[in-house]
Amino acid sequence: MKRLTVALLTVLLVSTYMRALYAWEAEAPKRELRAVWITTLRGLDRPRAKATGKASVEQQKEEFCQMLDQLKACNINTILLQTRVRGSVIYPSKLEPWDRCLTGTFGRTPGYDPLAFAIQETHRRGMELHAWVVTIPAFKTEVAKTMGRNSLLHTHPELLKKHNGQYYLDPGLPGTADYLSRIVDEIVTQYDVDGIHFDYIRYPEEAASFPDGATYRKYGQGKPKAQWRRDNITAIVRRLYREVKAQKPWVVMSSSPVGKYRDVRRYSSRGWNAYDAVNQDAQGWLREGIQDALFPMMYFTGDHFYPFAADWQEGSNGRHVAPGLGIYFLSPAEKDWSLSYITRELSYVRRQGLSGQAYFRARFLLDNHKGLYDYLRDHFYPHPALPPVYQQPDGTPPAPPSGFSEEQLEGMMVKLSWTDADAARMGGLRYNVYASVKKPVAPTPENLIVPLLSQASYTYNRLNLLLSRLHLAVTAIDRWGNESEPTQYDK
Numbered sequence: 001m002k003r004l005t006v007a008l009l010t011v012l013l014v015s016t017y018m019r020a021l022y023a024w025e026a027e028a029p030k031r032e033l034r035a036v037w038i039t040t041l042r043g044l045d046r047p048r049a050k051a052t053g054k055a056s057v058e059q060q061k062e063e064f065c066q067m068l069d070q071l072k073a074c075n076i077n078t079i080l081l082q083t084r085v086r087g088s089v090i091y092p093s094k095l096e097p098w099d100r101c102l103t104g105t106f107g108r109t110p111g112y113d114p115l116a117f118a119i120q121e122t123h124r125r126g127m128e129l130h131a132w133v134v135t136i137p138a139f140k141t142e143v144a145k146t147m148g149r150n151s152l153l154h155t156h157p158e159l160l161k162k163h164n165g166q167y168y169l170d171p172g173l174p175g176t177a178d179y180l181s182r183i184v185d186e187i188v189t190q191y192d193v194d195g196i197h198f199d200y201i202r203y204p205e206e207a208a209s210f211p212d213g214a215t216y217r218k219y220g221q222g223k224p225k226a227q228w229r230r231d232n233i234t235a236i237v238r239r240l241y242r243e244v245k246a247q248k249p250w251v252v253m254s255s256s257p258v259g260k261y262r263d264v265r266r267y268s269s270r271g272w273n274a275y276d277a278v279n280q281d282a283q284g285w286l287r288e289g290i291q292d293a294l295f296p297m298m299y300f301t302g303d304h305f306y307p308f309a310a311d312w313q314e315g316s317n318g319r320h321v322a323p324g325l326g327i328y329f330l331s332p333a334e335k336d337w338s339l340s341y342i343t344r345e346l347s348y349v350r351r352q353g354l355s356g357q358a359y360f361r362a363r364f365l366l367d368n369h370k371g372l373y374d375y376l377r378d379h380f381y382p383h384p385a386l387p388p389v390y391q392q393p394d395g396t397p398p399a400p401p402s403g404f405s406e407e408q409l410e411g412m413m414v415k416l417s418w419t420d421a422d423a424a425r426m427g428g429l430r431y432n433v434y435a436s437v438k439k440p441v442a443p444t445p446e447n448l449i450v451p452l453l454s455q456a457s458y459t460y461n462r463l464n465l466l467l468s469r470l471h472l473a474v475t476a477i478d479r480w481g482n483e484s485e486p487t488q489y490d491k
Contacts (some may be wrong), residue, residue, distance in 0.1 A: 026350040030445040031481075032385040033322040033356025035078035036297065036365060037132065038454050041085050043101045045362040050369045051103050051110035060102075060110070061384075065121055070366050072266035073124045074373055075381035077451070079122050080197050080295070080358065083115055083131040084183060087138035087152050087167070091115035091191070095182055097150040104273060107148040119192055126452040128188040128387060130252060132193030135180055135236075137200050161211050163204055171203065171232040172215035177239050184240050188248055196244060197295070201237060202258070202280035203229055218420035229279035234290075241290040250427035250479030252390055256324060256358075257282035259298035260308045261315065267307045292319060294389050295358045299326025301341050306348060313354050320355035320388050327359050330369040339370040346380055355388050384451045386432070392480035398422040398429055400484040401456070401474045406491070409459065416489065417457040420476050427479035433458050434473045434486060435465075441473035444487045452477065 039045040044213045046067060071079070083090055088099035088106060091114065097107040102114060115131070122129040138144075138160060144153045144167060152160060153167065159175050160167045169176045184196055203210055207229070220228050258274035263281050274280040274296075285291040289332040296306055296312055298378040312321045325345055348355055359365050365373055389395075399421035406414040422429060433450035434441050441447060450458060458474070465472075473486035 026347065027349075028380065028382055028385065028445060030385060030448070031388045032350075033078055033144065033293070033358070033387055034076045034322060034381060034385060035074050035080055035130075035322060035356065035358035036362045037080045037324070037358065037360045038067070038082060038362045040082040040090055040099065040101045047114075051112070054071070054355040057111050060114075061112075061117060064114075064118060065411065067362065067366060068125055070373075071362070072127065074365075074377035075384050076360075077127050077385055077387055078194075079118075079127055079128055079129045079134045079155070081115075081118055081122075081463055082134070082199075083187065084135075086134060086140075088147065090302075091187070093186060093490055095155075095179075095186060097148050098154070104423060106143075106146055107150060115187075115191055123192075123452075124452045125489075126384070126450060128194035128252075128452070130197040130254065131191070131193045132197045132199055133184065133187070134199045135201045136169050136171060136176075136204070138169060140166050163210050164206060166204075168204055168210070170212055170215055171229065171236060172212050172219055174219075177236045180236060181240060184244060185247075185403055187477040188244055188251060194249060195254055195292075196240070198237070198253075198255035201222070201255050202233055202274070202278040204278070207278055226276070226279060226407065230275070230281045230284075233279055234281055234284060234288075237285055238288070238290045248427070249393060250390075253290075254293040254295060255285075255291060256295045256297050259296045259300060259324070260304075261311055264307050264311045267303055267418070269308070283312075283317075286315060286317040286319045286321075288316075289319070289391070294319070294321050295324045296321065296362065297326075298323040298345075299329065299360065301337070301345075305345060309345075309349060309354065310352060313352055316354075318391075320390070322356035322358050323354060324358040324360050325348055327369065327372060328361060328364045330372060332362060337370070339372060339375065341370060343375060343380075344369075356358060382446050384446065384448050385480055386477070386483070388453055389481035391479075392482070395482060397479075397482040398425055398476040398478050398484045400487045401431065401476055402487060404487075404489050412461050413459060414462045416461045416472075418487070419456065421475065422478075425478055429456075429476045429478055430454055431456060431458075432475045432483065434475070435470045436473075437469050437471070439471050439490065440488050441471050441486060443473065443475055443483070445472075 036400040047060045049056050051060045085099045086145055089096050100106045102110040119129050125178040139151050159169050161170045244251050257280050260273040262273050262275045263269050274282050329337045353475045401418040401420045403419035405417050431453040434443050434447040435449045436447045472489045475486045
């Protein structure tokens with residue numbers, strides 16, 4: 001009896017401690033960007049298996065599905081998948097060769113379309129997939145000759161400049177915008193991506209020595225060189241944004257700028273910022289409305305993080321900013337950060353009212369460095385969240401689902417189907433399923449059980465529903481995030 005009392009007291013004390021430990025957290029909202037970068041460069045996150053035959057192709061697919069299942073289990077809702085790597089891609093392209101991460105060899109087909117497969121499996125799990133496109137960097141000089149005849153070195157050598165051991169597209173050349181436009185159009189035309197995410201859409205590190213003097217003399221038009229460079233990058237962003245929106249206006253356009261925009265009033269960026277160091281006017285893009293979201297790479301702590309996160313929020317101009325967190329620094333092989341560095345930043349970002357968080361990169365989250373995965377799953381993301389509502393030409397929500405019908409499947413499984421009045425809505429519709437013991441079921445975060453269903457049906461176990469005394473409601477949601485009123489279903 002004494003041991004039981006001590007055990008109960010211990011549980012009570014631990015429970016009280018845990019409640020106190022997480023009392024500072026802001027309540028998890030219904031709308032929040034919860035993104036993770038999945039790096040394919042050198043297979044850093046995926047794939048680990050090389051697709052050299054039928055069995056290894058299936059292994060590569062299964063590996064990706066397992067990653068998605070783990071990310072889904074901790075309520076991540078946005079996948080930033082590296083699609084254009086460094087002048088090579090992970091889909092069958094007419095413009096650039098296959099990346100070697102898939103098979104071990106540039107230009108070799110893996111025997112399937114990894115991007116199409118990734119979109120299918122991501123959507124199946126109620127998550128969004130944004131194609132991460134590395135823009136200005138091409139490839140290192142030592143690998144350039146191994147990339148085959150379909151590489152930029154052969155197709156457009158006039159666009160490339162060598163800088164610090166790597167080839168880069170020259171942003172000041174008009175052909176660079178033309179070429180990137182073709183890359184983005186190829187992806188948007190052929191694939192049902194939810195977003196295009198630009199990485200490295202800027203001048204490279206040590207930009208002062210970037211060899212674009214001849215380009216500047218030809219196209220500079222008397223502008224100061226730094227401003228001319230910023231205008232070059234902004235012109236590329238503007239063009240790609242407008243072209244994608246003209247074709248598929250629901251596709252989210254985003255980028256990952258350098259983590260500090262400029263010096264702020266009380267804190268210096270210490271020479272490393274987007275605006276001055278790499279000619280990237282990212283907040284200007286938000287003011288102009290040519291980006292829907294930014295994921296600034298805020299891989300810092302303390303005074304290098306908090307004042308600059310506040311600056312991004314103040315300069316958001318009604319668009320979405322989700323700071324990228326450098327969780328790879330949790331690794332003992334990196335900076336061996338304490339988990340508290342990340343948890344404090346997470347809390348600050350949410351309390352400050354930013355649109356969410358992004359994690360660089362997937363492997364460090366899935367490997368649960370310092371218990372981060374457990375922390376997100378068990379505390380910070382206690383239930384699913386929908387992505388935010390994005391800018392759209394018409395903010396009218398879709399009509400609620402109607403016309404419910406049931407199909408009895410094997411055992412106690414039931415397929416619930418419905419129709420809607422907005423089936424032809426631009427971009428199509430998805431659906432959210434809510435469940436609660438209370439009637440009517442409210443479309444609140446804690447009741448959201450299945451987000452972003454791609455089909456107008458939901459299969460459930462009738463016995464489990466009855467034993468749990470749960471009632472259901474379904475909403476329709478368009479590709480911009482506008483959600484209908486719930487339709488109650490109870491049988």
